[in-house]
Amino acid sequence: MSTSKIAFITGANRGIGYSIARHLTASGISVIGTYHANAGEAKAAETTLSNENAKLRMLQLDIANHASFSDFAGQVKTLLASGFGQGELNYVVQNAGNIIHTRFDAATSEQLDNQYNIHFKGPYLLTVALLPLIRDGGRILNITSAATRFYLPDHGPYAAMKAATEVISLYMAKELGVRGITVNAVAPGQWHRTSAAVWFVTIPGSTRVSPRSRLWGASDNPTTSEPRSVPFCLTTCAG
Numbered sequence: 025m026s027t028s029k030i031a032f033i034t035g036a037n038r039g040i041g042y043s044i045a046r047h048l049t050a051s052g053i054s055v056i057g058t059y060h061a062n063a064g065e066a067k068a069a070e071t072t073l074s075n076e077n078a079k080l081r082m083l084q085l086d087i088a089n090h091a092s093f094s095d096f097a098g099q100v101k102t103l104l105a106s107g108f109g110q111g112e113l114n115y116v117v118q119n120a121g122n123i124i125h126t127r128f129d130a131a132t133s134e135q136l137d138n139q140y141n142i143h144f145k146g147p148y149l150l151t152v153a154l155l156p157l158i159r160d161g162g163r164i165l166n167i168t169s170a171a172t173r174f175y176l177p178d179h180g181p182y183a184a185m186k187a188a189t190e191v192i193s194l195y196m197a198k199e200l201g202v203r204g205i206t207v208n209a210v211a212p213g214q215w216h217r218t219s220a221a222v223w224f225v226t227i228p229g230s231t232r233v234s235p236r237s238r239l240w241g242a243s244d245n246p247t248t249s250e251p252r253s254v255p256f257c258l259t260t261c262a263g
């Protein structure tokens with residue numbers, strides 16, 4: 025059986041998820057990633073990011089299709105065994121998402137349901153479905169947003185769901201601590217407006233939950249325009 029580490033990342037075919045997968049595979053950590061609609065992009069990512077030390081394999085997932093998660097966890101288990109010779113995941117990164125821009129007083133019921141299903145209920149229930157596959161001592165990162173900390177126009181429903189993600193991360197850290205599983209919420213910073221500064225915000229009281237559980241916020245090096253905070257947190261800070 026292989027001993028290399030395996031990360032599971034939702035939304036790994038593009039954007040921040042792709043960047044996380046790129047950094048992890050480059051450092052020898054294999055990745056099971058997901059895509060939603062862009063199958064061609066997912067296939068290209070598998071080819072581009074796989075190397076002699078680590079590989080990327082992609083599965084299709086709709087994070088809003090909660091009824092599919094039991095079957096989906098079965099697919100992950102099968103791929104772990106057949107593609108990687110492994111039985112467990114070391115890391116889970118809940119990254120997939122969208123944003124519906126709307127003023128508070130213009131949001132429809134459908135828009136609120138969409139943001140709730142994609143940013144809170146989906147990652148929540150998917151993590152529960154994957155728990156039997158996460159090794160004791162593993163790590164879970166939930167991607168949040170700096171929009172929970174200051175006002176951005178038309179970000180209200182999105183930011184509120186990310187705030188819920190941060191709260192449940194504290195409860196997850198407490199309740200999964202018995203298995204040594206670390207849970208962090210990470211705000212990766214504005215993807216298209218980066219700065220060299222790196223900042224970390226400790227959630228008040230989080231040290232009472234776990235000294236390794238906190239809200240991480242990071243802006244990344246503008247020369248690369250790629251967020252390094254999440255792989256940094258996975259492989260160093262939360263270790």
Ligand SMILES: NC(=O)c1ccc[n+]([C@@H]2O[C@H](COP(=O)([O-])OP(=O)(O)OC[C@H]3O[C@@H](n4cnc5c(N)ncnc54)[C@H](OP(=O)(O)O)[C@@H]3O)[C@@H](O)[C@H]2O)c1
Nearest residue numbers: 035039040059060061062085086087119120121169214215
């Ligand atoms: N961009 C920023 O500046 C920023 C800042 C703070 C936080 N964030 C957060 O960081 C995360 C990634 O953002 P990003 O900018 O990298 O996004 P992105 O480039 O728009 O990529 C979104 C990813 O999520 C997947 N996805 C979308 N809807 C999905 C669904 N219903 N089910 C499953 N997967 C779905 C997409 O798959 P397909 O391509 O196959 O559809 C894609 O892989 C999100 O949680 C976002 O809220 C972003």
